[in-house]
Amino acid sequence: MKLGFSQAEEQFRAECAAWLQSQLNGDFADIKGLPGMNSMIERRKDWEQRLAENRWSVIGWPEEWGGRNATIAQQVIFAEEYARAGGPNRANHIGVELAGPTILAFGTEEQKAKFLPGIANGTQIWCQGYSEPNAGSDLANVRTKARLEGDEWVVNGQKVWTSLAHYSDWIFVVARSEEGSKGPKGLTFLMMDMHQPGVEVRPIEQINGDAEFNETFFEDARCPADSLIGTPGDGWRVAMGLLAFERGVSTLGQQMGFRNELDAIIAAAKTNGLDKDAVIRQRIAKAEIGLRLMRYGALRMLSHADSAQIDGAALTYKIQWATWRRDLGELAMDVLGQAGEIAEGDAYEWSALPNMFLFGRSDTIYGGTNQIQRNIIAERGLGLPREPRGDK
């Protein structure tokens, strides 16, 4: 067991830190530290391309697809330096972290050649079409239909809460391809072009006044027969495999963003004197401890990438960070006091910390609510009896 990084790894750290800082203090200073996912999309696509040109976009991928075959340790280091340098949220994070790895793991060579370059360089932005009005926590209840007509799939139905759909080029959709099938059976995982007649996106305004997510409607929308991953009817397995990527190395990048948020809270407390308040100090310490434990939990998970021993830790990770961040939002508001409740301009637009407080209410919902996470932990992690279900 060893935490320290080797000399070669520290050298790698210096290399990526130098590059990132030169870019984010140079050509890309305008998007340094940009919060949120919904602004300056074109500049952020430029940034994806700059990353890709220098093979920093998807460093864990094989070299033939623009990666560096980076070790876990190198990926950790890069994620840390990326956040330290103030790298903006990745415009194509769904492509880079979810779609890409899924295609790498389950896709054909043709699919890799077709999709991976555009994902790596941010020219093709992706979104995730899982949820529907009647399929949220009960994801297997999807009703969106896909039927094969000649050499095309024809898709009809509706998705909801589709993050970033309004500027996405591609969507992966879980659709029911077997008439009359129920639950996880008879689903197919399709990759659909967003720029076609029959796909309509309507933004939904959120709690913070922003509109990052959308309703997505499919009316005889089409994709070629070979746009599916896996086999027809096998979509649930692919969809679940993809969910596993959501807890991979990418989570480390997210944590470093959390680091910056906690540092901003500490700075705010130092400015208004609450850094002397014993109760606030306790809460800041708890937040710090939670953050560190998430980091070392992730490192434990990644060090064990293929071992069953770590299952428990992996299952608990989503609820850990989601709950931690929701609490961080509350801490931020308590530190800011009423000043945190006043927007800077006339618009209903929030600076980073109040926005984080508002956005934090969704962390415990998307990707599986805290309740669903507890069910998963209890049933899969602890072997407790399954929840009773209404349809059986």
Place this chain on the structure above:
Amino acid sequence: MEFAFTDEQVMIAETVQAFFKDNATSERTRAAMKADGIDRELWASFCTELGLAGVGLPEDFGGAGLGMVEFAIIAEAAGAQVAALPLLGLATAAQAIAAGGSEEQKAEWLPKLVSGEAIAAAQSIYGLSVSGNTLTGDVQFVPHGASADVFVLINADGAWIVRKDAPGVSVTTHTTMDQTRPLATVSLAGVAAEPLADAGAARDALHNGAWICLSAEALGGAQEALNRTVAYSLERVQFGRQIGSYQAYKHRLADMLVDIEQARSAVYWAACAVDEGSDEARLAVHSAKSFCADTYFMCAGNMIQLHGGIGFTWEHDAHLFFKRARSILSMYGNGDWHREQVAALIMGEAA
């Protein structure tokens, strides 16, 4: 970076888990609780047959080398069975002597502690009257103090070895809530104590050892509280269903696992950071002690609640976990104190 056990560490873990499971049984622990809180036979096999008392102590003096990671593995397994052993003395007093003792001090004490021939205990003595190396006053709350042959006592100015049989030393035993680790008062009437050669090193080693040992015990205890409650929830039927099928029940168990997994990261982060002499070591040990103690107490409390009436009985082991957890909360600094150290470290104030 390789934050996973080596093969050798996995082997140690399997060995000690099996050893404590087979030997630190409820009957034997309860027998020890009626005596001085030490299962002597268990301690003898731990020290001599398994040779584990030397883990984390230098090979020159009979130790096995290795480090705090290995020590934590052992403390975790011992804590899982609430074993009645003076393990904490090895983590504190022995570590202090190894880190800050002169060659003679090490040569005199370490082999005896490693073989189990002597038992050690340690405590802070803030508020005692100290003149030169002569100590006077009562040292309170010394864990396993009544059974110890030698004490390591520290304050901000120094660190000393005091023999139980030195003139002027007397010990009062107390009935302690956690009977697996009874606390004693050691009274010193002008005792000539033997200063450790490097007091600073001794203090640091003692504290790190204490915090890691208690954190690891807490981790083991919390995990075992969860395991036993899960087993019960599958066995016990109410309203025609296993109680573990009810969501209010299973969600509590899930929350226990969520905190336990973080506690596990905390223990091994702290142990590695100390072994590697990392800059983060202080942050890590304070984080670990506060987080793991809270986790254990929450899990042991849930263990009682989720067992219903049986969980409240003396006969059931739940109270052993609950009382050990309560004692770990206070020992060597409570959670608020440790978090205050974390706050001072991260806000850039010298503690």
